[in-house]
Amino acid sequence: MMNLFRSIIKRIQEYLSKSPNLQKITDSVFWLALDKIIRLPVGLFVGAWLARYLAPEQFGIYASAIALSVLFRTFANLGLRRVVIRELIHQPEQKEAILGSAFGLLSVSGILSWGLSVLTAAWLYQDDSTSFWIVTIVGLRFVFCAFESIMYFFEAENQFRYIVIATIISYLFINALKVLFILLQADLMVFVGLFLAEMVLGLLGLAFIYHYKGYQLWNWTFSRRIATQLFKDGAPLIFSGMMVVVNARIDQVMLREMAGDAQAGVYAVSIQLLSILFFIPTIMHQAVFPNIVKEFANARPIFYQKLERIINLLYGLSYLVIITMFLFADIIIVLLFGEAYAEAAPAIRVLSILLIFSSMNVIKNSYLIIQNWTSLKLLFSVLAASINVIANLMLIPQYGIMGACYASLLSYGISVYFASWCFPKLYHLNRLITRALFLTRIRKWL
Numbered sequence: 001m002m003n004l005f006r007s008i009i010k011r012i013q014e015y016l017s018k019s020p021n022l023q024k025i026t027d028s029v030f031w032l033a034l035d036k037i038i039r040l041p042v043g044l045f046v047g048a049w050l051a052r053y054l055a056p057e058q059f060g061i062y063a064s065a066i067a068l069s070v071l072f073r074t075f076a077n078l079g080l081r082r083v084v085i086r087e088l089i090h091q092p093e094q095k096e097a098i099l100g101s102a103f104g105l106l107s108v109s110g111i112l113s114w115g116l117s118v119l120t121a122a123w124l125y126q127d128d129s130t131s132f133w134i135v136t137i138v139g140l141r142f143v144f145c146a147f148e149s150i151m152y153f154f155e156a157e158n159q160f161r162y163i164v165i166a167t168i169i170s171y172l173f174i175n176a177l178k179v180l181f182i183l184l185q186a187d188l189m190v191f192v193g194l195f196l197a198e199m200v201l202g203l204l205g206l207a208f209i210y211h212y213k214g215y216q217l218w219n220w221t222f223s224r225r226i227a228t229q230l231f232k233d234g235a236p237l238i239f240s241g242m243m244v245v246v247n248a249r250i251d252q253v254m255l256r257e258m259a260g261d262a263q264a265g266v267y268a269v270s271i272q273l274l275s276i277l278f279f280i281p282t283i284m285h286q287a288v289f290p291n292i293v294k295e296f297a298n299a300r301p302i303f304y305q306k307l308e309r310i311i312n313l314l315y316g317l318s319y320l321v322i323i324t325m326f327l328f329a330d331i332i333i334v335l336l337f338g339e340a341y342a343e344a345a346p347a348i349r350v351l352s353i354l355l356i357f358s359s360m361n362v363i364k365n366s367y368l369i370i371q372n373w374t375s376l377k378l379l380f381s382v383l384a385a386s387i388n389v390i391a392n393l394m395l396i397p398q399y400g401i402m403g404a405c406y407a408s409l410l411s412y413g414i415s416v417y418f419a420s421w422c423f424p425k426l427y428h429l430n431r432l433i434t435r436a437l438f439l440t441r442i443r444k445w446l
Contacts, residue, residue, distance in 0.1 A: 035164040039171060040276055046175045047272055048336040050191065051265070053182050056340055060256055060265030062188060063272075065134035066195065067252040068124070069117055076113035076142040078105055079234035081152060082369045087230070088156035099149045100220030101227035106146035113142040134192050141196050147203040149220075150210045162213070166205035174198040239378050250385070251404040254392045267401045269337050270347040274354070304432070307363065311436040314359040325352035343401060350405040357412035360433055364416065367429055376423065384415035 051059045084102050088095060121135035154162050174194050181190050207217065252271065256264035325332075329345040329352075337344070368377045388411035395403030417433070420426045 031160045031164045035168055038168055042172065042175050043276055044273070044336060046178050049182055050178060051269055051272075051341065052338050054188065054191075054265075056262040056265030058188055058261075058265070059268060060261035060263070061131060062134065062191070063268030064252050064256040064261075064264045065121075065125075065131040066138055066192075067250075067268075068121065068131075069135045069138040071250070071253075072113045072117045072120075072139065072142065073145075075116070075238060076106070076110045076145045077148070077238075078109050078231065079238040080105065080230060081148075082366075083230055083233045084149070084152040085156045086369070087226075088153060094226070095153070096220050097223040097226050098230070099153055100222045101230055102149045102152065103146045103220060104222045105227055105231060106149065110142040110145040113145075114139045117142070130188070133189065137189070137192050137196055141199045144200055144203055147207055150203075150206045153210075153215075154206075162209045163206065166209055167202040170198050170202035170205055173201065233372075239381070250389060251392055251396075251408060254389075255396055255401065255404050258396045263401055266341050266343050267347060267404060269333070269341045270344045270351055270401075270405075273332070273336075273344075273348055274351050304428070307367070307429075308432050308436065311359070311363055311432055314363070315356065315436050318355040318359050321355055322352045325349055347401050347405050350402065350409060353409060354412055356437075357409075357416045361412070361416045363433065364420065364426075364429065373425070376426075380415050380419060383419055384411045387411040387414055 054062060080102055084098060087098050091098065117139035118136050121132045121139075125131040125135070151163055154160065174197055177194055178191060181194070210217065252264060252268060255267050326349050329348045330342070333345045333348065334342055364380075365377055388407050391407035391410050392404060395407050397403070399406065417430075420430050
C-alpha cells in the first residue's frame with residue numbers, strides 16, 4: 001500500500017515538474033501527504049468523539065475561544081514564514097544570521113501577542129471566566145513561536161520529513177491522551193491544556209532533530225540589519241495574515257455572540273471537517289513553493305507552465321471533494337458527530353465550495369510573495385475580512401449558521417477572484433486561474 005501511495009505521488013509530481021529537483025519535491029509531497037493521511041482519520045475520530053463528549057454548547061465555547069486566540073497568531077509570526085524561506089534560499093551563506101534574527105523577532109512578538117490576547121479576552125469575556133482561561137492558556141503557545149524558525153529552515157531545504165516526524169509524534173501522543181481523558185470524563189480545561197501541549201511538544205521535537213542532524217542553535221546570530229529587512233518585508237504580511245485569520249475565524253466568534261453556544265458548536269464541526277479537507281492546497285503549496293521560487297528567478301516561461309499545472313491539479317482534486325460533500329454530507333456528519341450536529345450538513349456543502357477559492361488563494365499569495373507585491377496581498381486580505389464581517393452582521397441574524405457560510409463564500413469569492421481583475425499586473429495569472437476553472441488543460445495529464 002505504501003509503495004502504491006508513493007507511486008501515485010510521484011505521478012503527480014511528474015505532472016508538476018520535470019526539473020532536476022523532482023526527487024526532492026516528490027519526497028516533500030510524500031511526507032506532507034503522509035502527515036495529512038495520518039492526521040485525517042485520527043483527527044476525524046478523536047475530534048468527533050470530543051465533539052460528542054462535550055456536546056454542542058460546551059464544544060461551541062471551546063471552539064469559539066480557541067478561534068479568538070488564533071486571531072493573534074499572525075501577529076506572533078510577524079508574517080515571516082515565506083520571507084525567511086525566500087531569504088534562506090537566496091542567501092544560504094547567511095543561514096545562521098537569518099535564523100537568529102528571525103528567532104529574536106519572533107520571541108518578542110510572541111510575548112506581546114500573548115499579552116494582547118489575554119487583555120482582549122479579559123475585555124470580551126468579563127462574565128465568562130471559562131472562555132477567558134481558554135484564551136489565556138491557548139495563547140501561551142505564542143511564546144514558543146520563535147522555535148518555528150527551525151521549521152522554516154527545514155522547509156527551505158525541502159526536508160519536510162523532519163517536520164512531519166516531530167509534529168506527528170506529538171499529534172498522536174496528545175490525541176491518545178485526549179481519548180484517555182474522554183474515557184475518564186475529564187473537565188473541558190484538560191483538553192485546552194492538551195491543545196497547547198501539542199504545539200510545544202512538536203517544536204521541542206523539531207529542536208531535538210535539528211541538533212541530531214548536526215546543526216546548533218547557539219551558532220545563530222542576531223543581525224540588526226537582517227532583522228530590520230525581515231521585519232520590513234514581513235510587515236505587510238502581518239496585517240494581511242491577520243486579515244486572513246479574521247476572515248477564517250471571525251464568523252465563529254460572531255456566531256457565538258449572535259446565535260448562542262450551541263449554534264457555534266454545530267458550525268465549529270463544519271469548520272473542523274472542512275479544515276481537514278483543505279490539506280490538498282496546503283501540502284502542494286508547502287512542497288512546491290521553494291522550487292517555483294527558483295524557477296521564477298531562472299526561467300519565467302517554465303515558471304508559468306509549472307504554475308498552470310499546479311492550478312489545474314488543485315482544481316481537479318477540489319472538484320472531487322466538493323462532489324463528495326454534496327452527495328454524502330448528511331451521512332458523514334451524523335456518522336461522525338451524531339444527530340446533535342445534523343444541522344452541520346447543509347453548512348459543509350456550502351463551505352466545501354471554498355476549497356476552490358482556497359486553492360486560488362494559495363496560488364495567488366505565492367505569486368504575490370515571489371513578485372514581492374506584498375502590499376497587494378494586504379489589500380486583498382483587508383477586503384476579504386471587511387466583507388466577511390459586514391456580511392456576517394447582515395446574514396447571521398436572519399439565517400444563523402447558513403448566514404455565516406454565505407458570508408464566507410461571498411468574502412472569498414470577491415477578494416480572491418473578482419477583485420484581482422482590477423489590477424492589470426495580475427491579468428496573466430487571472431487568465432491561468434480562469435482557464436483552470438474549466439479543467440481545460442488537465443486532460444494532458446490524464
